[in-house]
Amino acid sequence: MKKIFVALTLGVTFAMLSCKNDAESVKSTNTTDTIKIDSTTVDTHTAQTSIDYEGTYEGVLPCIKSDCKEIELKLQLMPDGVFVYSTKRLGIDQEELMTTGTFHFENDGNTIVLDQIANVPNAFFISEGKIYQLDKDQKKIEGPDAEKYILLKK
Structure with missing residues (x-):
């Protein structure tokens, strides 16, 4: 009986020591980590990245010079920053005056400049x-007259 008691005591002691080590390892885990979240939201949606801007735009704009009343303007925006710009002074010109070249986006991503x-x-x-x-x-x-300076996509 004495042998059973010694074996049982050793078994309980071993079990307690095993549990104690598990408890200590749990205690040593660092649970105070913090996560910082940046609350700044950046809107990256611009005409350059979000709108299908390539195509032909047309409109009749007021003439900026005194030699005419209105100008028919067509602007074709093509891939790789290429444009075709054509104007015709209504009532004066028989044919369109065409210019081709390149355009670039300004830093705002919504404004283009015809170089x-x-x-x-x-x-x-x-x-x-x-x-x-x-x-x-x-x-x-x-x-x-603001609406007179709008070209619609065709």
Whole structure:
């Protein structure tokens, strides 16, 4: 009987020591880790990345010079930053005057600039299905005639 008691005591002691080691290993786990979350949300949606801007845009804009009343303007934006820009002074020109070249996006990702166009506003704000001709300072034209500076996608 004494042998059984000694064996049982050793078994219980061994079991207790095993549990104690498990408990100590659990205690040594670090549970104070923190996760920092940046609350800044960056909207990366721009015309350059989110709108199918390639295509042909047309409109009749007021003439900026005093030699005509209106100009028929067509702007074709093609892949790889290539454009075809054609104008026709209504009531004066028999044929369109065409210019080709390259365009680039400004840092805002919504404004394009036609690099080879000079002496007239050469920047456009791209929106879904239309573009707005901007003034010489690349600002949106406002006022009662603002809608006259919109080209619609065909």
